[in-house]
Amino acid sequence: MRNKVIKEFKILELIDFGPYFIFETSKIQTMIMFFQKSTIPNEYYFDYRRIISKKPTFKDVLDLLKKAPNYNNEYLTPKIIREKYLDKPLTFSKTDVETIINKIEEKGKEKLYENEIIQGIVIPQDYVIKNHLKKLGQGFKIGDGIFVLSEEEKNKLRLSEKELELLKPYYTSSELKKYYAVRKNSQWIIYTDSRFKNPKAMEPYPNIKKHLDKYQAVITSDNKPYGLHRARDERFFKGEKIIALRKCTEPTFTYSDFDCYVSAAFYVIKTNRFNMKYLTGLLNSKLVAFWLRHKGKMQGNNYQIDAEPLLNIPLPSLTSSNQSIAIQIIQKVDQIISLIQSDDYDTNQEKQKKVKEIEKEIDMLVYELYGLDNEEIEIIESSLNSK
Incomplete structure (x- = not known):
């Protein structure tokens, strides 16, 4: 039976619960x-998870199924070479993947600081949803803006110059792409911090007050009647920054050098210790995707890029010996941004192909930065491609 599996099947996943008895009886x-x-390919990688604790708990089992970080569990990506496993037991251990992870962490002694990242704005009533309609009564429909307004809704409010100061450009994944953010926003957020817990603070903004008063029945903010639930430190939304999508099929880090306000669906990185374009290239690389897959948070095959994984990504120190690599990464990120910014990018297959080529070049520079050899690069690429 073992030889039949090796010869005629491809192993996709093995989840080993170890000493935990799933069935009580x-x-x-x-x-x-x-x-x-x-029967193809002859060589491939697969997802192997196992509980390594001698006294596992039900939480260990749940974490194993979710592939969540847990010191009682082990997550491996073994390599199968079919002929090598014929007439042999299927045993797998920490080999290739763990070796590469250790090497990445050895090279990456720097980490982001807690004061260099922040989650986006917690609104939480951005638009009218179905559950709101009963409380609001007639005259409202799903999708109407509460704290987040469309251009049309903004114009209908006929705001004064003073009131327009409270409206900030609001961005979603529609504008925030891998590497690059579309500057033109289609939505605006009424950006009111905890000061607006005091109703008197809204008196200089009568049209905004009138608008929000219509929705008081559904606003649940800690800073109601007029404040956002968590407005966050506004400096993170201004100027140069990197925006990370929290839940994604591939790590998506967006460089922005203009005012850009985002929801809690994103994290924002702002640091003076690294060139932000260099960091954008590094974070979008396959090497970092590989590290996040094995050491970050995963929900099935989706990445969950929260504070913990962001703060633990190993970043190499820049020295005179690797400065030239960093400069090349910056130049290539500039090339990607320039291509994506062009008016015909969405319909120009040549430009799209060129971006993919440059991304591969950045991947190779990042591998060099961490000192990986060809065999280790192949393991990373095969591991990611098999997902």
């Missing part, structure tokens, strides 16, 4: 196995 060790009937 059966004292046998349990494993979940996923296979695909396929």
Whole structure:
């Protein structure tokens, strides 16, 4: 049976619960196995997870299934070479992946500081949703702006210059792409901090007050009646920054050098210790994707880029010996931004192809920055491509 599996199937996942008994009535060790009937390729990587604690808990089991960080569990990406496993037991250990992770962490002695990242604005009533309609009564519809307004809604309010000062350009994943943010925003946020917990603070803004008063029945902010729930430190939304999408199929870090206000669906990075374009290239690389997949937070095959993984990404110190690599990364990020900014990018396949080529060049520079060899690069690329 073992040889039949090796010859005729491709192993997709092995989830080993170790000494934890899944079924109370059966004292046998349990494993979940996923296979695909396929004789190709001859060499491939697969997802192998196992509980390594001698006294596992139910939480360990749940974390194993979610691939959540847990010191009682082990997450590996073993390599199968079919002929090498014929007539041999299927045993896997910390080999290639763990070696590479250790090497990345050895080279990356720098980390982001807690005061260099922040989660986006917690609103939480951005638009009218179905549950609001009962409380609001007639005259409202799903999608109407509460704290977040469309251009049309903004214009209808006929705001004074003083009132316009409270409206800030608001961006979503529609404008925030990998590497580059579309400057033209289509929405605006009424940016009111905790001062607006005092109703008198809204008196100089009568049209905004009138607008928000219509929605008092559904506003749940700690800073109600007029303040956002968590407005955050405004300096993070101004000037040069990197915006990270929290839940994504691939790590998506966006460089922005203009005022850009975002929701809690994003984290914002702002640091003076690294060139921000260099950091954008580094964070968007396959090497960092690999590290996040194995050492960050995952929900199935989706990345969850919260504060903890962001603060733990190993960043190499820049020295005279690797400064030239950093400069090349910056130049290539500039090239990508320039291409994506062009008016015909969405319809120009040549430019899209060129961006992919430059991304690969950045990946190779990042591998060099961490001192990885060709075999280690192949393991990273194969591991990511197999997901």
